[in-house]
Amino acid sequence: MRSLARICSSHVTHFLRNSLFFGINKEEQLAAVGIFYFKSFLSTSAYISDQAKTKLLLRDFIHQSLYHPTLGYFNRDVPVVGHLEGPINYWKVYCQEEWNIMINKKYKELQVSFLTPVELFTPWYGYILARHMLEHRKHNLGMEGQPLVIYEIGGGNGTLARDVLDWLRDNRRDVYEQTCYTCVEISTRLAAEQYESVVVKAGHRNQFKMLKGSALDRGTWGGRDWSHSFILAMEVLDNLPHDRVFRSSEGSAWRQTSVGLCRENDRGSMESGPWQELVEELSDPLIQRCLEAVYKPPTFEQRLDQKFNKLLDFILAKEGPPEAPCEVLFLPTGCMTLMETLHDVRPNHSIIAADFDYLPDVKIPGKNAPLVSEKVNGINKDHDTLYVPWGKADIFFPTDFEALGQLYRDAGQHVWRDQQGIKIETAHYQQGAVMKRYKEMVHTATISAFNPMIDDFLNARFFMGDTMGRVQHGSAPGAVESVGSVSSVIADSADSTMASPVKLDHPPHRETAALHGGNPLSSSSRSATTFSAASEGISKRSDIGGSTTSVVQPAPLNTAAAAAAKAAKAAKARLLRQQRQQQQQQQGAVLPDEIGLPAWARDKLLKLQQVSFEEKSRKDEDKGGK
Numbered sequence: 358m359r360s361l362a363r364i365c366s367s368h369v370t371h372f373l374r375n376s377l378f379f380g381i382n383k384e385e386q387l388a389a390v391g392i393f394y395f396k397s398f399l400s401t402s403a404y405i406s407d408q409a410k411t412k413l414l415l416r417d418f419i420h421q422s423l424y425h426p427t428l429g430y431f432n433r434d435v436p437v438v439g440h441l442e443g444p445i446n447y448w449k450v451y452c453q454e455e456w457n458i459m460i461n462k463k464y465k466e467l468q469v470s471f472l473t474p475v476e477l478f479t480p481w482y483g484y485i486l487a488r489h490m491l492e493h494r495k496h497n498l499g500m501e502g503q504p505l506v507i508y509e510i511g512g513g514n515g516t517l518a519r520d521v522l523d524w525l526r527d528n529r530r531d532v533y534e535q536t537c538y539t540c541v542e543i544s545t546r547l548a549a550e551q552y553e554s555v556v557v558k559a560g561h562r563n564q565f566k567m568l569k570g571s572a573l574d575r576g577t578w579g580g581r582d583w584s585h586s587f588i589l590a591m592e593v594l595d596n597l598p599h600d601r602v603f604r605s606s607e608g609s610a611w612r613q614t615s616v617g618l619c620r621e622n623d624r625g626s627m628e629s630g631p632w633q634e635l636v637e638e639l640s641d642p643l644i645q646r647c648l649e650a651v652y653k654p655p656t657f658e659q660r661l662d663q664k665f666n667k668l669l670d671f672i673l674a675k676e677g678p679p680e681a682p683c684e685v686l687f688l689p690t691g692c693m694t695l696m697e698t699l700h701d702v703r704p705n706h707s708i709i710a711a712d713f714d715y716l717p718d719v720k721i722p723g724k725n726a727p728l729v730s731e732k733v734n735g736i737n738k739d740h741d742t743l744y745v746p747w748g749k750a751d752i753f754f755p756t757d758f759e760a761l762g763q764l765y766r767d768a769g770q771h772v773w774r775d776q777q778g779i780k781i782e783t784a785h786y787q788q789g790a791v792m793k794r795y796k797e798m799v800h801t802a803t804i805s806a807f808n809p810m811i812d813d814f815l816n817a818r819f820f821m822g823d824t825m826g827r828v829q830h831g832s833a834p835g836a837v838e839s840v841g842s843v844s845s846v847i848a849d850s851a852d853s854t855m856a857s858p859v860k861l862d863h864p865p866h867r868e869t870a871a872l873h874g875g876n877p878l879s880s881s882s883r884s885a886t887t888f889s890a891a892s893e894g895i896s897k898r899s900d901i902g903g904s905t906t907s908v909v910q911p912a913p914l915n916t917a918a919a920a921a922a923k924a925a926k927a928a929k930a931r932l933l934r935q936q937r938q939q940q941q942q943q944q945g946a947v948l949p950d951e952i953g954l955p956a957w958a959r960d961k962l963l964k965l966q967q968v969s970f971e972e973k974s975r976k977d978e979d980k981g982g983k
Contacts, residue, residue: 412617412635413627415743416598416690421628422747423596424543424571428628430748431544431596437751438547439469440514444479452805456813470732470751473592474711474788474817475517478810481797483520486709488795490587491532493707498585498825504535506586508703510572510695511593512540515551522561539566541577573597573694578702583829586703590695590710594761595753597691600644601723605683611639611648616744628747647688650767651760685723687754689764696768704773704827708765708820711788712756715816727754758785758818765822779826788817 413421423430431437441463450456463472475482490507494500505525512518518538525533538561542548548569555565570577572593601614615635618625625631639645699706716728720741729740731750740750762783769781789811792798801810 411627412615414600414641415614415616416600418616418627419598419743419752420691422745422749423598423752425628425747426545428747429544430751432546433748434546436467437470438513439463439467439472439476440516440550441472441476441479444481445477447801447803447809450803452803453807453809453812456803456807456809465735468732468735470730473513474810474814475513475520475591478801479516480520480523481800481810483517484524484797485792485795486517486589487521487524488797489709489791490707491529494585494587497823498707500585503585504537505532506582506584507536507538507589508541508586509538509589509591510541511547511590511596512542512551513547513591515540515554517589517591518551518555518565519559519561522555522564523559526561533564536564537566538564539568541568541570541572543569543571545569573691573698575698575702578698581702581704583704583827585705585707585825588699588703588706588708590708590712592712594689594692594710594712594756596751597689597695597754599687599725599727599754600641600647600690601685601687602639602644602648603683603685603723607684613637613639613641613644630744630746632744634744643690643693644688646767646771647690647693647764648686650693650764651688651757652686685726687723687725687727689725689754689756689761692761693764693768696765697772700769700772700824705825707824708822710761710820711817712820713816714756714758714818716753716755725755725757727752756818756820758820761785761820762822765820769824773827779824781822781824783820783822785818785820788814788819791819 421429424432426432445459450459460472460477490505494503494505507521509518518540522533522536522538525536538555540548540551540555542551548567552565552567556562568577568579572578602611603614604611613636615637616627616632617635618627619631619633639648699708718739719726719728720739721727721729721743727743729743729745729750729752730737731740731745732738743752762785765783766781769779773779792810798808798811802808
């Protein structure tokens with residue numbers, strides 16, 4: 358109990374250091390301290406229970422190493438994410454070499470682990486994302502004029518939130534007044550910095566909110582919200598926990614990896630070691646789902662490329678990535694958990710994630726293996742193992758964006774199994790390809806025309822996904838539903854089977870009404886409906902599983918009306934053809950029908966005759982003018 362009090366006391370002391378950021382007056386500060394003390398008690402209880410464990414799945418070990426409330430890498434007192442005092446004037450930088458020298462100097466001055474593109478290209482990076490979100494919801498979603506809801510996962514120092522809100526306030530005041538920007542942050546220190554940057558300094562008090570907790574936890578989101586929202590995840594996916602699976606040969610069974618304490622050392626602990634790697638049969642359901650979603654056997658061309666790369670490394674005397682004695686995969690199980698959570702708590706959303714598809718100097722064998730790095734006297738030190746004391750080193754993974762798209766779709770199908778009428782689209786682009794579309798790119802160009810936001814960070818990519826069409830029946834648009842409540846559904850037929858999503862007694866459903874109060878006949882809402890709003894239907898009432906359900910059945914098609922419409926269309930086509938022939942006769946053209954040509958040749962000849970006639974008329978007019 359004394360250790361518990363001591364840890365809680367350290368939590369509160371750390372909070373009081375930053376309490377000014379959470380409350381402007383004394384009452385707000387005291388209320389925030391009380392809430393924080395209660396959360397610290399819960400976190401410490403989890404810490405004590407974790408201490409008693411002697412075995413963890415690899416994803417749990419990585420999660421504790423990065424996000425433990427007292428020992429985690431992102432909860433240390435030492436700043437991890439760098440923050441620049443002001444934007445860089447790129448018009449005073451001459452070339453790429455000078456840019457590299459300047460960035461190395463920034464790292465030495467700040468003594469931080471990394472500087473993200475959001476920080477390096479502030480405010481232009483945030484301005485571009487703000488413009489992109491408005492254009493996307495206007496041209497692709499058809500939601501112009503509706504409130505703009507944004508969630509940022511892992512907001513760092515709050516730079517992106519500040520820049521996005523600044524641009525909206527200065528350029529689109531009408532949208533800014535209807536904007537709600539929420540940061541979901543697990544780190545207490547970073548949450549304090551976000552509040553100071555966005556609310557205290559930038560003054561966006563009415564537009565900014567915070568959710569303290571892990572984005573992977575459904576309870577952090579406060580229930581299900583059916584209104585559309587944008588989800589931003591800038592350099593977040595690389596720090597999500599992964600699992601490791603391997604097999605000795607192709608065709609053999611996959612096995613999973615756990616981390617346990619060495620039995621020879623009785624004084625060891627899970628946070629400091631020593632550890633041993635445990636091999637188990639593949640039994641975890643999350644690992645199994647993730648493996649099915651992302652794993653594809655290497656093709657012949659891929660195997661040939663691997664052999665060629667090995668030969669090239671040997672010729673150039675270059676040290677390539679370490680080889681594993683068997684097939685080893687690192688699976689993004691943390692990312693899959695995040696995607697399933699987003700599909701559950703924000704059923705209609707657009708996600709924008711930026712991360713790196715390749716990491717250099719990886720010393721751990723396996724596909725998508727992580728880079729484990731720490732700062733020692735301002736110099737990066739890379740480890741050849743994952744098993745380092747909690748909070749000592751950063752653990753980040755490359756992102757396979759093709760696999761991410763499949764994982765995103767599979768996560769939606771796992772949560773909401775009935776996918777008919779639901780629109781899920783994914784795409785990924787290189788960072789430079791996205792930034793080139795907007796005029797703000799000129800502000801990051803150097804004197805020699807080298808643009809680091811476009812020409813540098815070649816391994817950075819954007820992932821964009823849209824999930825639309827899920828509408829809550831019998832509720833106002835934008836209503837928040839607590840996860841686990843029972844809802845009615847609209848089934849496609851009376852005997853339709855209703856699969857249950859995570860933590861729901863019944864799945865979501867579709868309506869013929871417009872999505873979020875929009876036009877029922879707009880393109881965005883048509884994709885969200887089971888039947889066209891203009892079609893007729895017969896509604897019946899039935900009891901399925903003890904709940905009242907509306908079953909919509911399509912009306913029988915009117916074959917006579919369809920035949921009449923088809924005949925009218927053919928008559929109109931004949932009339933247009935006759936008018937065109939009369940026009941050609943007046944112009945003195947020879948009708949192709951008279952010389953027995955096929956249809957495609959007749960059309961082409963008519964076009965050529967029309968062009969030649971217009972050219973002849975133009976020449977005659979020129980001669981008359983002279």
